[in-house]
Amino acid sequence: MSEDDQKQEQEAGDEREGRALARSLPAKSAFHVSLQGEGSWANLLNWLEISPDALVLVDAAGRIARVNSQTEALFGYTRSELEGEALDALLPERFRAAHVLDREQYATSPRTRPMGAGLALYGRRKDGTEFPVDISLSPLLFDDALHVLGAIRDVSVRHQLEEHEHAAREAAEARLALLQLVLDELPTCVYFVTGSEARLVLANRAAVTLWGSEWPAGQPMQDFLTAHHIRLFDTNGQALPPAAFATSRALHEGQTVFQHQEIIRHADGTSLPVLVNAVALAPHLLAGLEAGGGNRQISFAEPAALVVLQDVTSLKEAEQLKEQFIWLVVHELRNPLAALKGFATMLLRHSQGDKGTALASWQQEALADIDLAANRLNRLTEDLLDVVRLQAGRLVLHRESIELVHTIRRVIAQMGQSSDRHQLTLSTSLSHLQAQMDRGRIEQVLVNLLTNAIKYSPDGGEIEVALQVVPERQEALISIRDQGIGIPQAEQARLFGRFVRASNSQAQGIGGTGLGLYLCRELVSQHGGDIWFESTEGAGSTFFLRLPLSQSTSEPSVSPHTPSSEGDQSTL
Numbered sequence: 115m116s117e118d119d120q121k122q123e124q125e126a127g128d129e130r131e132g133r134a135l136a137r138s139l140p141a142k143s144a145f146h147v148s149l150q151g152e153g154s155w156a157n158l159l160n161w162l163e164i165s166p167d168a169l170v171l172v173d174a175a176g177r178i179a180r181v182n183s184q185t186e187a188l189f190g191y192t193r194s195e196l197e198g199e200a201l202d203a204l205l206p207e208r209f210r211a212a213h214v215l216d217r218e219q220y221a222t223s224p225r226t227r228p229m230g231a232g233l234a235l236y237g238r239r240k241d242g243t244e245f246p247v248d249i250s251l252s253p254l255l256f257d258d259a260l261h262v263l264g265a266i267r268d269v270s271v272r273h274q275l276e277e278h279e280h281a282a283r284e285a286a287e288a289r290l291a292l293l294q295l296v297l298d299e300l301p302t303c304v305y306f307v308t309g310s311e312a313r314l315v316l317a318n319r320a321a322v323t324l325w326g327s328e329w330p331a332g333q334p335m336q337d338f339l340t341a342h343h344i345r346l347f348d349t350n351g352q353a354l355p356p357a358a359f360a361t362s363r364a365l366h367e368g369q370t371v372f373q374h375q376e377i378i379r380h381a382d383g384t385s386l387p388v389l390v391n392a393v394a395l396a397p398h399l400l401a402g403l404e405a406g407g408g409n410r411q412i413s414f415a416e417p418a419a420l421v422v423l424q425d426v427t428s429l430k431e432a433e434q435l436k437e438q439f440i441w442l443v444v445h446e447l448r449n450p451l452a453a454l455k456g457f458a459t460m461l462l463r464h465s466q467g468d469k470g471t472a473l474a475s476w477q478q479e480a481l482a483d484i485d486l487a488a489n490r491l492n493r494l495t496e497d498l499l500d501v502v503r504l505q506a507g508r509l510v511l512h513r514e515s516i517e518l519v520h521t522i523r524r525v526i527a528q529m530g531q532s533s534d535r536h537q538l539t540l541s542t543s544l545s546h547l548q549a550q551m552d553r554g555r556i557e558q559v560l561v562n563l564l565t566n567a568i569k570y571s572p573d574g575g576e577i578e579v580a581l582q583v584v585p586e587r588q589e590a591l592i593s594i595r596d597q598g599i600g601i602p603q604a605e606q607a608r609l610f611g612r613f614v615r616a617s618n619s620q621a622q623g624i625g626g627t628g629l630g631l632y633l634c635r636e637l638v639s640q641h642g643g644d645i646w647f648e649s650t651e652g653a654g655s656t657f658f659l660r661l662p663l664s665q666s667t668s669e670p671s672v673s674p675h676t677p678s679s680e681g682d683q684s685t686l
Contacts, residue, residue, distance in 0.1 A: 158171075158180075159180065162180060162181075162182040163182050163183060165182060165184065165265070166184065167184060167265045167266060167267045168181070168182065168184045168185035168187075168188045168189070168265070168266040168267070168268075169181065169182045169184070169185065169263060169264070169265055169266075170185055170196075170201060170204070170263070170264040170266065171254070171261055171262075171263055171264075172201050172261060172262045172263075172264060173259070173261055174259060174260050174261065176200055176201065177198055177199060177200055177201075178196050178197050178198065178199050178200070178201060178203070179197065179261065180193075180197065181193055181196050181197065185266070188237070188239075188266070188268055189204055189237065189238075189239050189240060190239045190240035190241060191240050195240075201264060204237055204238060204266070205235070205236070205237060205238060206236055206238045206244055235247050235248070235249055237266060237268070245268060245270050246268075246269045246270055246272075246273045247266050247267060247268060247269060248266070248267045248269050249264060249265070249266050249267075250264070250265045251263070251264050251265075252264075252265070290316070293316070294316065294318070297316070297317075297318035298318045298319045298320075300318055300320060301320060302320055302422055302423065302424045302425075303317075303318065303320045303321040303323075303324040303325075303388075303422070303423040303424075303425075304317070304318045304320070304321070304420070304421070304422050304423075305317035305318070305321050305329070305420075305421055306395075306418065306419070306420055306421075307335060307361060307365065307418070307419050307421065308365075308416050308417065308418040308419075309334075309365070309416045309417070310365065310366065310416070310417070311334035311335070311336070311337075312334060312335035312336070312359075312361050312362060312365055312419075313332055313333065313334050313335075314329050314330065314331050314332060314333055314335070314338070315331065315418075316331070317329055317331075321423075324378070324386065324388070324423055324425060325338075325342070325344065325378070326342070326344070326380045326381075327342040327344070335356075335359070335361060335362075336356050342380075342381060343380075343381035344378060344379070344380055344381065345378075345379045346359060346376050346377065346378060346379075347376070347377040347379060347385075348375070348376065348377070349375045349377065349387075349507075350507060351377075354376065359376070360374040360376065360390040360391075360392040360421070361390075361392050361419060361421050363392065364392035364393060364394045364419040364421070365394070365417045365418075365419050366417070368394045368417065369392075369394060370392070370393050370394055371390065371391065371392040371393075372391050373389055373390075373391065374389070374390040374391070374392070375387065375388070375389060375390070375426075376388055376390055386425060386427065387425075387426050387427055387430050388423045388424060388425055388426060389423070389424045389426050390421065390422070390423050390424075391421070391422045392419055392420070392421045392422075393419060393420045393421075394417065394418075394419050395418040395419055395420055396418070433505070437501075437502050437505055437506065440498050440501070440502055441499075441502050443498075444495045444498045444499050444502075447491065447495050448495060451488055451491050451492055451495065454484065454488050455485065455488040455489070455492065458481050458484040458485040458488060459485060461473075461481050462478070462481050462482070462485065465477075465478065465481075494627060494629075497627065497629045497630070497633060498629070500633055501612065501629060501632070501633070504633075504636050509636075509640065511552040511555060511640055511641070512552050512554070513550050513551060513552055514550070514551070514552070514553060515548055515549070515550060516548070516549055516550075516551055516553045516556070517546060517547070517548060518547040518548070518549045518551070518556075518581070518590060519542065519544050519545065519546055519547050519581065520546075521553065521556065521557060521560075522540060522560065522579060522581060522592070523540060524557075525557055525560045525561060525564065526538045526539075526540055526564070526579060528561075529561065529564045529565070529568065532568065533568050533574075535573075535574030535575075536567075536568050536571060536574050536575060536576070536577055537575070537576045537577070538564070538577050538579065539576065539577070539578050539579065540579045540580075540581065541578060541579070541580040541581075542580065542581040542582065543582070544581060544582070544583065547581070547583065547590065547663070548663070549590060549661065549663045549664075550663070550664050551641060551661065552641070555637045555640070555641075556637075556641075556661075558633070558637065559633075559634045559637050559638060559659070560592075562630040562631070562633065562634050563594050563634060563657050563659075564577065564579075564594065565630065566630060566631070566657075567594055567595075567596035567598065567655075567657075568596075569624055569626070570596065570598040570599050570619060570624060570655070571596045571597055571598030571599070571654070572598070572599070572622065572624065573598075575596070575597040575598075576597065577594065577595070577596050577597075578593075578594075578595045579592065579593070579594050580592070580593045580595075583663075584660075587662075588662065588663050588664060589643070589660050589661060589662050589663060590659075590660070590661045590662075590663055591658065591659070591660050592658070592659040592660075592661070593656055593657065593658050593659075594656065594657045595654065595655075595656040596654050596655055596656075597653075597654040598654050598655065599618055599619065599622065599651070599652065599654075600618075600649045600650050600651040600652050600653055600654055600655055601616050601618075601647070601649040601651060601655055602616060602617060602618055602651050603651065605617065606647075606649060609631060609647065610631050610632055610634075610635040610645070611628075611632060612628065612629060612632045613627070613628045613629065614628050615628045618651065638659060638661065641661055641662070642661075642662050643659060643660050643661040643662060644658075644659075644660045645657065645658065645659055645660075646658050
């Protein structure tokens with residue numbers, strides 16, 4: 115067959131195809147646009163030109179009757195080059211089968227609809243380049259002749275954005291899978307939450323073991339706890355309201371909560387003590403992650419938090435054994451100490467009176483040393499007992515109305531007699547100040563702080579105690595400033611713990627148990643107050659006490675300069 119015969123056969127096929135399309139469309143339809151009468155052609159041309167899309171008018175024979183200027187710009191053809199050609203001239207050869215199929219389906223729904231629904235369609239420019247397009251066909255009745263109006267839109271930018279989004283999603287899923295793998299290997303419970311309701315984003319395998327149930331992604335924390343009859347308590351056995359959860363505090367207040375103790379009580383009544391660290395996160399750090407099983411993107415406007423829960427059951431058991439051991443040792447020491455102290459005191463009194471034989475100087479010095487050592491051991495046993503009482507929650511304050519200025523003056527006078535190289539002074543404008551406090555415990559705090567100030571100022575010097583009132587808060591502010599060796603910067607964050615002392619004090623051979631400041635913190639906290647400090651190594655330290663003047667059951671506030679007191683920290 116010659117080339118001319120092939121061309122004629124192709125044109126005949128195009129005409130038959132166009133007629134088939136015309137037959138497939140109802141002659142009259144509510145979806146048809148009908149243009150009749152004089153001037154309708156000009157109106158149609160004007161309408162084609164104002165459209166932002168490339169518009170192609172195809173006649174009943176399937177050939178292009180008219181195009182607008184957007185079609186010329188999009189495909190690179192002139193109107194004269196396109197008019198009279200088949201619509202497939204603008205489409206790659208491999209998509210024609212899809213177009214024919216679409217036309218056959220068009221008969222069942224003659225309204226405006228895209229061609230090749232569900233298929234990727236491409237246009238072909240005059241220079242042969244191809245680009246993704248959306249094509250919609252609409253029937254058009256013009257001067258009683260059926261035409262089809264095709265709207266073609268370049269969607270290259272949309273495809274690029276979709277590809278970028280797909281690539282970003284795949285990268286996020288890969289990061290999420292890696293994060294999940296790492297978290298699942300951790301022995302402690304780790305989870306991410308977001309939003310004011312603490313909806314779960316991600317949790318590791320250990321979380322299922324700790325909670326006793328699986329927490330579905332996207333479910334709010336309180337809904338999960340309620341559904342599985344799980345409750346949270348504090349260390350005193352009091353039920354925690356949701357706002358007091360460490361997780362809620364990190365989300366609602368933006369706080370970073372360290373070493374917060376909570377007790378998880380499961381539906382079967384078993385309890386699990388946990389140590390919670392909740393870190394508030396910037397929401398953009400969770401970019402790409404999804405909540406709710408992958409059907410909800412995390413909003414940058416919502417708070418987020420990383421929460422780590424550690425089962426401390428074994429630590430609690432070890433703590434109880436240690437406390438039992440301390441209690442036992444202290445009680446076993448008290449009787450021999452009482453005998454030692456009693457006999458030393460008796461011998462000293464008898465040697466100084468008329469009832470006994472005078473002792474040699476070295477004997478008196480030996481008895482004085484024994485008496486001093488007995489006093490130190492007695493103080494140590496009392497401190498150890500206080501530690502055990504605090505840990506067991508059995509330390510009870512006996513509040514009464516005390517005269518605070520007089521109490522401080524008496525403690526300063528007593529401590530001033532213990533050293534002739536230190537000058538203890540009180541700076542205050544107050545002559546009287548009434549407060550509701552446990553007199554013995556407040557004196558214990560002041561004695562401990564002044565003892566430290568004297569002990570850690572081996573070269574002597576002035577120790578200044580200052581007292582003032584903060585009227586707007588009805589609080590007394592006490593400061594104790596020394597000129598001693600100070601506290602190393604690296605050790606200041608762990609000052610108020612048990613049995614740990616600063617390295618520079620040990621290097622200089624200064625003795626101590628490391629219990630004094632721990633007890634100070636706990637006793638001040640029991641009064642509803644705060645204790646903190648400022649220190650420069652080699653230049654001295656200043657300790658501050660803030661105590662409410664009336665009895666308060668509220669939790670102590672935290673000063674901006676107060677180091678975190680959650681958990682055990684080092685002490686002098």
